Amino acid sequence: MASGIKDKVAIIGMGCTEFGERWDKGPEDLIVDAFEQALADSGVARSDIQAAWMGNALDDINVGNSALPLAHALRLKSIPVSRVENMCATGTEALRAAVYAVAAGAVDFALALGVEKLKDTGYGGLPLRTKGLANDLWLPYGSAPGSFAQLAGAYAAKHRLNGDDLKRAMAHVSWKSHQNAVNNPRAHLRKAVDMDTILKAPMIADPLGLYDCCGVSDGAACAIVTTPDIARGLGVANPVTVKAVQLSASHGWEMSYGAWDGSYVLNTREAARRAYAEADVKDARTELSLTEVHDCFSITELVTMEDLGLSDEGRAPTDILAGTYDRNGAQPCQIDGGLKCFGHPVGASGLRMAFEVYTQLLGRAGERQLQTARLGLTHNLGGAPFNSVAAVSIFGRLH
Amino acid sequence: MRGVARVGVYAPLLRLDCAAASRALKFSGLPGRRDGFRAVGGWDEDAFTFAVEAARGGSPPDALVFASTSAPFFERLHATLAVDALGLPRETRSRDVAGSRRCAVSALLDALLGSSSDLIATGERRAARPGSASHLAQGDGGAAAWVGDDAPARLLGWASLSHDLVDVYASREHPYPYVAEERFVRETVAAEILVPTIRRALESAGCSGADIQHAAVHEPVAGLWREISRATKSAAPNHAADVSAKLGDLGAAHALFAFALATARAKPGERILLAGFGSGCDALVFEMTRPMPGAERAEAALREGLALTDYVRFLSLSGALELDWGVRSEFEQKAQPTVLERYGRDALGFVGGRDSKGNVQFPKSRIPVRPDADGPEPMQDVRLADEPARIVSVTADRLNYTPDPPFWFGLAQFDIGARVMMEFTDANASGFSVGDRVAMRLRIKSHDRRRGFRTYFWKAAPAERPALGG
Numbered sequence: 001m002a003s004g005i006k007d008k009v010a011i012i013g014m015g016c017t018e019f020g021e022r023w024d025k026g027p028e029d030l031i032v033d034a035f036e037q038a039l040a041d042s043g044v045a046r047s048d049i050q051a052a053w054m055g056n057a058l059d060d061i062n063v064g065n066s067a068l069p070l071a072h073a074l075r076l077k078s079i080p081v082s083r084v085e086n087m088c089a090t091g092t093e094a095l096r097a098a099v100y101a102v103a104a105g106a107v108d109f110a111l112a113l114g115v116e117k118l119k120d121t122g123y124g125g126l127p128l129r130t131k132g133l134a135n136d137l138w139l140p141y142g143s144a145p146g147s148f149a150q151l152a153g154a155y156a157a158k159h160r161l162n163g164d165d166l167k168r169a170m171a172h173v174s175w176k177s178h179q180n181a182v183n184n185p186r187a188h189l190r191k192a193v194d195m196d197t198i199l200k201a202p203m204i205a206d207p208l209g210l211y212d213c214c215g216v217s218d219g220a221a222c223a224i225v226t227t228p229d230i231a232r233g234l235g236v237a238n239p240v241t242v243k244a245v246q247l248s249a250s251h252g253w254e255m256s257y258g259a260w261d262g263s264y265v266l267n268t269r270e271a272a273r274r275a276y277a278e279a280d281v282k283d284a285r286t287e288l289s290l291t292e293v294h295d296c297f298s299i300t301e302l303v304t305m306e307d308l309g310l311s312d313e314g315r316a317p318t319d320i321l322a323g324t325y326d327r328n329g330a331q332p333c334q335i336d337g338g339l340k341c342f343g344h345p346v347g348a349s350g351l352r353m354a355f356e357v358y359t360q361l362l363g364r365a366g367e368r369q370l371q372t373a374r375l376g377l378t379h380n381l382g383g384a385p386f387n388s389v390a391a392v393s394i395f396g397r398l399h
Numbered sequence: 400m401r402g403v404a405r406v407g408v409y410a411p412l413l414r415l416d417c418a419a420a421s422r423a424l425k426f427s428g429l430p431g432r433r434d435g436f437r438a439v440g441g442w443d444e445d446a447f448t449f450a451v452e453a454a455r456g457g458s459p460p461d462a463l464v465f466a467s468t469s470a471p472f473f474e475r476l477h478a479t480l481a482v483d484a485l486g487l488p489r490e491t492r493s494r495d496v497a498g499s500r501r502c503a504v505s506a507l508l509d510a511l512l513g514s515s516s517d518l519i520a521t522g523e524r525r526a527a528r529p530g531s532a533s534h535l536a537q538g539d540g541g542a543a544a545w546v547g548d549d550a551p552a553r554l555l556g557w558a559s560l561s562h563d564l565v566d567v568y569a570s571r572e573h574p575y576p577y578v579a580e581e582r583f584v585r586e587t588v589a590a591e592i593l594v595p596t597i598r599r600a601l602e603s604a605g606c607s608g609a610d611i612q613h614a615a616v617h618e619p620v621a622g623l624w625r626e627i628s629r630a631t632k633s634a635a636p637n638h639a640a641d642v643s644a645k646l647g648d649l650g651a652a653h654a655l656f657a658f659a660l661a662t663a664r665a666k667p668g669e670r671i672l673l674a675g676f677g678s679g680c681d682a683l684v685f686e687m688t689r690p691m692p693g694a695e696r697a698e699a700a701l702r703e704g705l706a707l708t709d710y711v712r713f714l715s716l717s718g719a720l721e722l723d724w725g726v727r728s729e730f731e732q733k734a735q736p737t738v739l740e741r742y743g744r745d746a747l748g749f750v751g752g753r754d755s756k757g758n759v760q761f762p763k764s765r766i767p768v769r770p771d772a773d774g775p776e777p778m779q780d781v782r783l784a785d786e787p788a789r790i791v792s793v794t795a796d797r798l799n800y801t802p803d804p805p806f807w808f809g810l811a812q813f814d815i816g817a818r819v820m821m822e823f824t825d826a827n828a829s830g831f832s833v834g835d836r837v838a839m840r841l842r843i844k845s846h847d848r849r850r851g852f853r854t855y856f857w858k859a860a861p862a863e864r865p866a867l868g869g
Contacts, residue, residue: 121726122726123725123726123727125727125798127727128727128730128799128800130731130732133734133735133738134738134741134742134762136732136734136844136845136854137734137738137739137742137743137746137844137854137856138746138761138762138819138821138844138856139820140806140808140820140821140822141730141799141806142794142796142799142806142808143796143798143799143806145794145796145798146794146796146798146799146806146808147794149794149796150792150793150794150809150810151792152794153792153793153794153832153833154791154792154833156833157833157834203795203797204796204797204798205794205795205796205797205798205805206794206795206797206805206830208794251768252764252768253768253770255810255818255819255820256760256761256768256817256818256819257758257760257768257769257770257818258812258813258816258817258818260791261791262791262792262810262833386792386810386820387820
């Protein structure tokens with residue numbers, strides 16, 4: 001009988017580069033910078049790493065295929081190194097693999113590293129890519145904002161919301177993240193933006209304006225994991241441990257079976273339900289100190305608040321406008337600026353979320369440190385609402 | 400008695416206001432059409448999609464003929480593609496005809512002189528240089544005619560003439576129309592080609608020009624019918640002129656479109672003269688015996704449309720202006736023949752599957768999407784192209800490249816249960832919203848300009864079209 005992952009794995013070191021338009025850094029630089037931070041944080045030696053997983057979503061944008069870019073960059077000497085990819089949930093997939101390896105007892109120390117070099121595309125946003133030769137015969141080549149924008153119309157129709165009211169709540173989501181990122185030295189966008197600017201921004205995909213969309217970034221994030229016992233042996237008496245890592249993937253129901261109303265993300269709900277059970281979280285609204293969710297677009301964060309059970313269905317706009325998820329609200333969300341402002345180097349984002357929770361749990365977040373940080377959740381979403389991969393993870397201290 | 404059993408027409412949504420185009424060209428002093436409208440295909444339409452749209456709804460024919468002078472492929476049979484797009488049996492005989500604006504009428508005559516039930520599907524989207532008279536005079540659209548026995552429009556007589564009069568030509572070296580002097584065409588075509596051929600057709604039908612109530616005569620220059628009608632003593636209105644005024648000259652599709660309009664306006668017992676022109680003439684005389692199935696769409700197609708007054712957009716849509724769409728447009732859309740062989744027919748015909756418990760889905764899969772399916776099931780083919788649907792979710796995507804922004808797409812829920820993430824097209828002024836009713840239209844899915852290849856799929860369009868100017 002499976003007993004789940006809770007407290008079986010400790011995170012003993014994490015690193016994260018500055019995210020942004022890193023014109024001066026190649027993927028090797030980003031990998032090495034994130035890893036060296038994590039290594040120094042962990043106190044273990046490079047040679048202690050027994051297995052590694054590299055998360056990279058768009059290998060053709062400079063990084064290169066397979067896991068060899070990681071093995072080469074870090075000169076990992078003939079250990080098992082694998083590449084994982086699950087769209088924007090890739091970073092969490094790398095962490096999940098490393099965590100499972102340690103929990104299984106296969107290795108004592110495992111490395112998860114996510115890296116992306118998206119600014120080598122030569123333009124903003126994600127590149128248009130084939131969806132497979134057969135799918136290309138019929139699936140639209142929609143952009144990421146176009147895919148997520150559809151949540152808004154369906155949500156407004158379901159809850160009989162005025163489009164302007166929904167737009168205002170969405171704008172508050174972005175406004176809050178811009179405010180938060182000012183205090184984050186690693187963030188891509190460290191500039192507060194007023195509501196009027198957000199509301200009047202050029203349209204990207206109706207009804208998402210420029211500030212409703214996160215950009216894409218260069219960056220890398222990294223975690224070194226081991227068992228709590230080994231962590232204690234290294235002098236970490238009360239390490240950050242993994243309470244839950246859950247993943248849910250679409251199987252075609254949303255986009256091919258006539259039941260989904262288009263207003264929520266099924267896989268977030270499924271992954272959250274299982275993560276809460278795995279972490280023994282009974283009441284997410286009171287037990288979670290912070291959340292780092294996949295705010296690729298403002299509407300995504302809005303519906304995620306409901307999908308995670310933090311807002312009642314149909315209430316997220318009201319809660320958002322009431323400041324519930326602001327820095328000083330009851331349930332701070334994106335305290336680091338989120339994808340919107342910390343940035344979104346796709347393969348690194350899941351690990352970046354974990355990095356912020358880890359940093360907050362250890363009280364190292366400086367100006368953006370929350371007063372109470374006991375349990376934190378990350379939500380890493382890949383694909384589109386109608387065809388997604390959602391990862392929900394929960395982290396806390398061992399004691 | 401052999402005759403035309405059914406007609407079909409199709410005109411694209413956009414109608415260029417020629418006065419607006421003329422104003423944009425005023426600086427140049429170039430002569431051009433100054434009034435009326437010109438039908439303008441969307442970026443995702445071509446001669447083939449027009450022909451298929453016009454040919455929807457009839458009975459399966461024994462043979463399908465595709466007629467066009469602007470077919471996208473030299474070596475790939477459009478009639479065969481149309482067989483799949485229309486969901487016809489693959490045993491249907493298929494052939495393409497081209498070479499002259501007359502080719503559709505010639506194919507119709509051949510079919511009428513034969514013994515099988517044939518479908519003539521014609522579409523035209525001809526290129527022309529901006530500033531040329533042809534660019535504004537031409538229009539985009541399609542028409543179709545089904546031939547059979549005991550038909551509502553029975554053939555009374557016919558005549559043909561092969562005559563290489565070069566009023567216009569286009570060639571591989573010069574793909575745009577090269578037009579002869581109008582006065583030469585006006586005087587020579589009437590006297591040497593149309594009038595004598597029409598007279599012989601009338602003789603063949605055992606009637607005179609006075610016995611003709613409706614004409615569908617493809618005029619190479621506007622107003623030529625006046626001279627022809629004088630010479631043949633016919634007082635019939637030429638419905639082809641209405642098509643020219645509202646849609647432009649539809650090339651190979653023009654005469655059949657005008658014929659469809661004539662059948663809509665003709666009463667039982669009235670006679671229709673159909674004449675196709677180009678490198679000679681085919682003239683046919685019909686008698687209407689009862690209302691023509693499909694004819695009602697002809698009047699509606701002339702009434703509907705969305706006015707286009709943006710000349711630059713017209714230049715872009717008509718291929719006369721190649722904009723630099725930026726780095727995001729550098730996207731490979733190569734289609735592989737192996738993949739087309741496995742999945743192409745289901746995509747072109749929009750064929751999904753019904754699982755063992757009756758749920759319909761697209762595309763088909765080994766294990767159905769139905770939640771309680773727990774293993775492979777056989778699936779029965781279900782064609783979705785003619786099924787109504789509504790919008791579940793939608794957006795106007797302004798980020799991704801499309802030749803005519805924005806890029807509308809979303810989830811369409813078919814009334815029979817299937818659900819498909821798909822592109823939307825033919826947005827009217829208010830765009831698309833959740834809950835809107837939509838109908839399927841065959842369109843270009845991908846256009847691989849580097850390799851000169853295109854694939855087709857269906858897109859969701861508003862179930863109703865707006866009235867032009869409404």
